[in-house]
Amino acid sequence: MPSAVRFGAQDPADALAAVAALRRLADQLEDAAVEQAMRAGWSWPEVAEALGVTRQAVHKKHAKRLIAAGVTLRRREE
Amino acid sequence: MTTFKKYVGAMLEQAAREAELDRSTTIEAQHVLLAIAARPEATAGDVLISAGLDQRAIRAALARELEHSLSAAGVSLGAFDLPPPTSAPERATKLGASVKYALERGVHGIRKGKDLRPGHLLLGILQAEVGTVPRALALSGADRADLLLRVRHTLSAAPK
Numbered sequence: 001m002p003s004a005v006r007f008g009a010q011d012p013a014d015a016l017a018a019v020a021a022l023r024r025l026a027d028q029l030e031d032a033a034v035e036q037a038m039r040a041g042w043s044w045p046e047v048a049e050a051l052g053v054t055r056q057a058v059h060k061k062h063a064k065r066l067i068a069a070g071v072t073l074r075r076r077e078e
Numbered sequence: 079m080t081t082f083k084k085y086v087g088a089m090l091e092q093a094a095r096e097a098e099l100d101r102s103t104t105i106e107a108q109h110v111l112l113a114i115a116a117r118p119e120a121t122a123g124d125v126l127i128s129a130g131l132d133q134r135a136i137r138a139a140l141a142r143e144l145e146h147s148l149s150a151a152g153v154s155l156g157a158f159d160l161p162p163p164t165s166a167p168e169r170a171t172k173l174g175a176s177v178k179y180a181l182e183r184g185v186h187g188i189r190k191g192k193d194l195r196p197g198h199l200l201l202g203i204l205q206a207e208v209g210t211v212p213r214a215l216a217l218s219g220a221d222r223a224d225l226l227l228r229v230r231h232t233l234s235a236a237p238k
Contacts, residue, residue, distance in 0.1 A: 011150075013208060013213075014147070014150040015150060016208075017143075017146075017147035017150065017209075017210070017213055018147050018148065018150040018151035018153075019151075020147065020209075020210065021143075021144050021147035021148045021151075021153075022148065022151055022153065024102070024144065025144075025148060025153065025155070027101065027102070027103065028101050028163075029158060029160065031101060031163040032160040032161060032162055032163045033160060034163075035161075035163045035164065036160060036161065064168060065163070065168065069163070069164040070164075
């Protein structure tokens with residue numbers, strides 16, 4: 001029998017903190033993944049659909065940051 | 079403008095920079111705590127520093143809390159090898175729920191604006207029983223109850 005300690009499974013404080021931490025991690029991963037996709041030439045509609053959000057939402061959240069990072073962005077209609 | 083409002087304004091401005099570094103879209107209590115620790119000359123900052131909680135120690139505690147909390151869901155930060163994004167998100171201007179709670183708690187029971195002191199902000203942050211800050215402090219071995227006592231002590235002392 002593996003004897004690994006599975007903390008958190010029973011403790012509501014750990015479970016709730018895990019949810020909060022996963023949200024923070026998801027935000028950080030989104031920044032990294034969107035930048036990676038745009039650098040690879042993905043379009044806004046593709047990134048938006050892959051994330052399951054609207055084009056407007058993804059553009060509003062990431063466009064300024066990516067322009068500041070010097071990422072060449074494809075135009076929407078391309 | 080009162081000293082308290084000026085202090086809170088300055089702390090929130092610094093906290094917004096911390097939120098940016100943390101890639102957070104909202105300013106949370108942990109960002110304000112880091113801002114307070116960046117001002118050791120202020121009474122509240124001094125309370126933190128003298129308890130060993132300088133910015134570096136708080137950052138380490140917060141990183142540990144994130145790892146610890148993620149591991150409760152079986153997730154490890156090291157499991158992801160995406161390159162980190164190269165620039166920060168927009169400067170956070172929205173206050174997160176944890177800061178709103180801290181402000182509410184910190185000023186609770188104060189009837190007159192002139193009775194508000196900078197230490198009430200730290201008091202409100204330290205009074206949270208659950209959430210990222212108390213968990214990080216507990217993991218770092220900091221004694222939150224003792225910190226609260228120290229802050230209350232500075233607040234009961236005669237104003238400078």
